[in-house]
Amino acid sequence: MAQAQGHYYVPHESHWPIVGSVGLAVSMVGASLYLNGSSVSLWILLTGIAIILFMMAGWFRDVILENESGKFGPAEGRSFRQGMAWFIFSEVMFFGAFFGALFYARVLSVPWLGGDDPSTSRYLWDSVVLAWPTAGPGFGDLEWEPMGAWPLPTINTLLLLTSGVTLTIAHHAIKEGRRAKTILFMWATVLLGLTFMGVQAYEYYEAYAHLNLRMDTGIYGSTFFMLTGFHGFHVLVGAITLLVITLRLMKGHFSAENHFGFEAAAWYWHFVDVVWLGLFLFVYIL
Incomplete structure (x- = not known):
């Protein structure tokens, strides 16, 4: 109609x-x-x-x-694009607050409490030396290790980057009207996203079982699981969305001219990829 x-x-x-x-x-x-x-x-x-x-x-x-x-029609399409753009902007602010908490702890709180500024630290924690990564005062006697960038986070980085490539190939394919190719690379993207979640679940198991890294391991543990956990939830939402889009493609939905549902899911997934690159850099490497 x-x-x-x-x-x-x-x-x-x-x-x-x-x-x-x-x-x-x-x-x-x-x-x-x-x-x-x-x-x-x-x-x-x-x-x-x-x-x-x-x-x-x-x-x-x-x-x-x-x-x-x-x-x-076109008017609704413009509304959908504006709505999705504002939604992703709100997600940028969401993660911006979490990254801000991480930077505040690393750049301000830990050096301040750790003795870089004797005029203030001596009134708060006498003779306490802190350096990132740290669990904070009171956790110094507990044996724990920070999560390193190799191998699991690096594997997940490669998985997400590859998923961005397969999704882009699928996007070009649908614009060319090549439905079979689109479906094939969409399934590849979904599989890569689900594999990422499996690797992250195993990473959490390693953190709890062998590193004694828990959500209550002071400021490092709380920021680590806050950032990676909420990102993992976004990967789950993105993977489910891509799965629904793939099933719709298999039912004959979307066309080369009308496929904003596909594009919206792609925008979200690429946003998740970019956030992970920030996490990989600031949580695992630096």
């Missing part, structure tokens, strides 16, 4: 925002009860997560059906 010239599609009333709000509320109740040691908290939390997933599947289905029925 072709869209009328100058028409802008306004979605009908939807119950999905209410369903999502209920899911979020139930999840927060479950999380709060978990922090207070309740025996039923896990089931409540899982119920809330299940409601959220149900909402996402239903809402995304409706949007896909709207797109495939021809309700979206």
